[in-house]
Amino acid sequence: MTVDEAYERICRAIDAGRPANGYLVVGGVRGLGAELTDRVLRHIYGGEADLAAHPDIHRLAPEKKSRIISVDAMRQKMIAPMDMTSYQGGWKAGVVLGADRLKAEAANAFLKTLEEPPPKTLFLLLTERPEQLLPTIISRCQRVDLPDARARLLDEPWRGRVIDVLAAETLKGQTARAGAAARLAAILEELKEKAEELVDDEVAASDDGAGEEASKDAVEALVSSRYREFRSDFTATLMSWFRDLMALRAAPPSHSAYDDSGAATPLVNESKRAVLETRAARLTRAAAFANVEAVEEFATSLDRNLPELPALGFLTDRLAFGTEGK
Numbered sequence: 001m002t003v004d005e006a007y008e009r010i011c012r013a014i015d016a017g018r019p020a021n022g023y024l025v026v027g028g029v030r031g032l033g034a035e036l037t038d039r040v041l042r043h044i045y046g047g048e049a050d051l052a053a054h055p056d057i058h059r060l061a062p063e064k065k066s067r068i069i070s071v072d073a074m075r076q077k078m079i080a081p082m083d084m085t086s087y088q089g090g091w092k093a094g095v096v097l098g099a100d101r102l103k104a105e106a107a108n109a110f111l112k113t114l115e116e117p118p119p120k121t122l123f124l125l126l127t128e129r130p131e132q133l134l135p136t137i138i139s140r141c142q143r144v145d146l147p148d149a150r151a152r153l154l155d156e157p158w159r160g161r162v163i164d165v166l167a168a169e170t171l172k173g174q175t176a177r178a179g180a181a182a183r184l185a186a187i188l189e190e191l192k193e194k195a196e197e198l199v200d201d202e203v204a205a206s207d208d209g210a211g212e213e214a215s216k217d218a219v220e221a222l223v224s225s226r227y228r229e230f231r232s233d234f235t236a237t238l239m240s241w242f243r244d245l246m247a248l249r250a251a252p253p254s255h256s257a258y259d260d261s262g263a264a265t266p267l268v269n270e271s272k273r274a275v276l277e278t279r280a281a282r283l284t285r286a287a288a289f290a291n292v293e294a295v296e297e298f299a300t301s302l303d304r305n306l307p308e309l310p311a312l313g314f315l316t317d318r319l320a321f322g323t324e325g326k
Contacts, residue, residue, distance in 0.1 A: 001144065001145065001146070002146075002147065003032050003035055003036050003039070003146060003147075006025075006036050006144045006146065007036060007039050007040060007043075009144075010023060010036075010040050010144075011040065011043050014040075014043065014044065014091070014122065017120075019122050020141065020142035021114050021115065021117055021123065021140050021141065021142075022114050022117075022123035022124070022125055022137075022140060022141040022142070023122075023123065023124050023125065023141060023142050023143075023144055024099070024125050024127065024130060024133070024137075024138060024141035024142070024143045024144065025037065025124055025125065025126045025127070025144045025146065026127060026128070026130050026143060026144065026145045026146065027126075027128070027144075027145070027146030027147070027148045028128065028146070028148040029097055029098055029126045029127065029128055031146075031148045032146040032147060032148045033126040033127075033128075033146060033148075034126070036144070036146065037095055037124050037126065038051065040122070040124065041054075041057060041093055041095075044090070044091045044093065044122070045057070045090075045091075055087040055088070056086050056087050056088055056090065056091065056092045056093065057092075057093045057095065058077060058078055058081045058082060058092070058093070058094050058095070059077075059094075059095045059096075059097065060073060060074065060077050060078045060094070060095070060096045060097070061096075061097040061098055062097075062098045062101040067098075067101055068101055068103050069096070069098070069099075069101050069102045069103060069106050070103055070105075070106055071103060071105035071106040071109050073106070074102070074106040074109050074110055075109060078094050078096070078110065078113075079109065079110065079113050081094075082094050082113060082117075082118060082121055083113075083118060086120065090120065091120045091121070091122060092118070092120065092121045092122070093121070093122045093123075093124070094121065094122070094123045094124070095123075095124045095126070096123070096124070096125045096126065097126050098126065098127065098128075099125035099126060099127040099133060099137075100127045100128070100129040100130070100132035100133055102133070102134075102137075103218075104134070104218070104221065107133070107134045107136075107137055108134075110137070111134075111136055111137065111140070114137065114140045114141070115140060123141075125137075125141060128152065129152075129229060129232075130143070131228070131232065132225055132228070132229065152232070152233050152236060153233055153236050153237045153240060153268070154191075154230070154233045154234055154236075154237045155233075158187055158190070158191060158234070158237075159237050161183075161187055162184065162187060162234065162237045162238065162241075163237070163241060163269060163272060165180050165183050165184055166180075166238070166241045166321070167241075167272055167275050168180070169323060170323075171316075171321045171323045172323050172324055174317070177313075177316040177317060178313060178316070180316050181309065181312040181313040181315070181316045182309065182312075184312050184316075185308055185309040185312050187234070188231065188234060188308050191227065191230040191231065191234065192227050192230075194230065195223050195226040195227040195229075195230055196223050198226055199219060199222045199223045199226055203219060203222075231302060232299075235295065235298070235299040235302070238295050238298075239292070239295050239296075239299075240268040240269060241268075241269060241276075242288075242291040242292050242294075242295055242319075243268070243292060244267045244268055244269050244272075244276050245276060245279055245280050245283060245288050245291060245322065246288040246289060246291065246292055247265050247266075247267065248265055248267075248276055248277055248280035249280045249283055249284075249285050249288040250285060250288070251265040278322070279321065279322030279323070280322060281322075282322040282323075282324065283320055283322045287320040288320075290318075290320065291319050291320055294315060294318045294319055295315070298311060298312075298314075298315045301314075
């Protein structure tokens, strides 16, 4: 929904005195999510209020190098202040930036407050990765999806390597496709190693002697969570390629390539436009749409914990890459 639609929905509930236990705002934490939050807070506290220093607005965000929201931070900066009486006798607002960075202990500590919020309280949880939140948190919030809530693509160098595999002209025949699946699986393995490296750094950085030492199970859960983020980005990168092909195949001829007016079908992988246009011209519309469906089913198979290399092999067998003529 648009920011205006979300704003009107939330404000109607606030004015009626019946807001949701919490609002899960899925969108750019520094983009439309921040814009919506600012507008809602100004509705509550007035257009001239200093939102950054308002005593009844409590904010929580990932801290330190670890970029994690700890249980201590949750208790001290959110739960305890929200249980206190409002300074100005009105609404209290709790804003969690990057809610997907809540450690399991922090999320569980917050859950009781979210289940039974104090009177006249508003919780706004902002995230770009809602799949990383505990299901119990999600179920107690009203979800708001903003226009900039979209799948993230892989960072470099992995994104470029995935696209290079898909853009290769050698994708002809079963052996070549099996090789492509193996190269993609190798990228996933590197991402898994990167997840382990990042979590090790985060755990080391957050071990400040405060007594909150991460257990082996907690570390493994963090690695799994971080890897799922990378894997989601990996799937989104695959999808960007085949959505580009579908967009070109479905576009009117005058928009498939630049015309005299400069109009063109917008592409995520603009640097590969020439390759994509050549490939799209070799595909039927049905094949282009089937490709997108195949990638969606591949993503579902990974969520069901199917082995990645066989799943990629099955995917590359199904895909029409446009490397051969009609």
